[in-house]
Amino acid sequence: MSNDDPRRDSPAAQRNAPPILAQLQQSLPAQGVMLELASGTGQHAALFSAGLPGWQWQPTDLQADALASINAHCAGLARVWPALRLDVLDRAWPAELPVAVDAMFCANLIHIAPWACTGALMQGAGRQLAAQGVLVTYGPYLEDDVPTAPGNRAFDADLRSRNSEWGLRRLADVAVQAHAAGLGLRTRVAMPANNLLLIWARSQPEEGTPARD
Numbered sequence: 160m161s162n163d164d165p166r167r168d169s170p171a172a173q174r175n176a177p178p179i180l181a182q183l184q185q186s187l188p189a190q191g192v193m194l195e196l197a198s199g200t201g202q203h204a205a206l207f208s209a210g211l212p213g214w215q216w217q218p219t220d221l222q223a224d225a226l227a228s229i230n231a232h233c234a235g236l237a238r239v240w241p242a243l244r245l246d247v248l249d250r251a252w253p254a255e256l257p258v259a260v261d262a263m264f265c266a267n268l269i270h271i272a273p274w275a276c277t278g279a280l281m282q283g284a285g286r287q288l289a290a291q292g293v294l295v296t297y298g299p300y301l302e303d304d305v306p307t308a309p310g311n312r313a314f315d316a317d318l319r320s321r322n323s324e325w326g327l328r329r330l331a332d333v334a335v336q337a338h339a340a341g342l343g344l345r346t347r348v349a350m351p352a353n354n355l356l357l358i359w360a361r362s363q364p365e366e367g368t369p370a371r372d
Contacts, residue, residue: 165227172202172266175351179203179266179297180210182348182356186295189213191261194287196280197221197268198242201229207264208239217256219245247272247279252287259289266297269333270315273324278336284359285340294342294359297350300330308353330355 190213198204198218208216216239218229229242243253247268263284269277284294299311307315311327318325334344337359346358 164231165224166231167200167224167228169200169202172200175266175297175354176203176206178351179356180207182350183207183264183295184210186293186346186358187211187214187262191215192257193217194256194260194263195219196245196247196263196265196283197272198229199225199267201225201232201242203264203266204229204239204242205232205236208233208236212238214238214262216240217260218242219253221246247276247283252283256287259292260287261289261292263288263292263294264297265294268298269296269300270298270318270327271325274328277328277333278339281333281336281340281342281359284342288361290361292360293345294337296333296357296359297354299327299354300333300357301327302330311353330357 192215195218198220204216204218220226226242233239243255245253315327342359345360348356350356
């Protein structure tokens with residue numbers, strides 16, 4: 160890429176896209192409107208929209224350089240709308256967003272952001288999701304009943320050394336924030352590299368226990 164090309168590339172985003180897309184194809188209905196939070200480079204928006212042809216995609220991010228990268232990666236894709244600046248901590252999210260979306264997708268935000276962003280994400284999902292809508296989150300978590308992989312322990316330590324407000328979150332704590340926003344954990348899917356794909360919905364599991372695939 161030339162120096163004036165705004166596109167950024169993340170090897171991790173390229174690597175994790177196929178297994179995430181496979182889960183989205185399996186879990187989502189044939190069509191809908193997707194709101195993506197913290198879209199980053201825009202690689203996920205471009206790749207996932209191609210694999211979900213019935214979906215309209217609204218990417219967002221906080222950083223201006225990310226917005227430029229997203230728009231460059233998704234240039235010419237009719238079903239991907241121009242990226243919007245969105246800070247999950249803002250009380251009012253952009254007025255340009257659809258009133259109700261069928262799904263929200265958020266990868267690798269919860270652990271690379273202050274803890275307050277998790278609650279704000281869940282509250283935003285509670286406001287923006289349609290009645291049957293779902294929030295899909297992806298990334299590493301700490302689980303009380305599952306040994307933490309050495310790689311995740313090292314990643315957690317690295318994150319906290321870079322910013323004391325970052326770090327892997329206990330899934331139980333995230334679930335508390337979701338519950339406060341009227342959401343419950345519907346599905347837990349173990350993913351490559353010790354990550355989890357979690358699907359949160361308004362209807363909570365009857366037994367109060369997350370489903371496991």
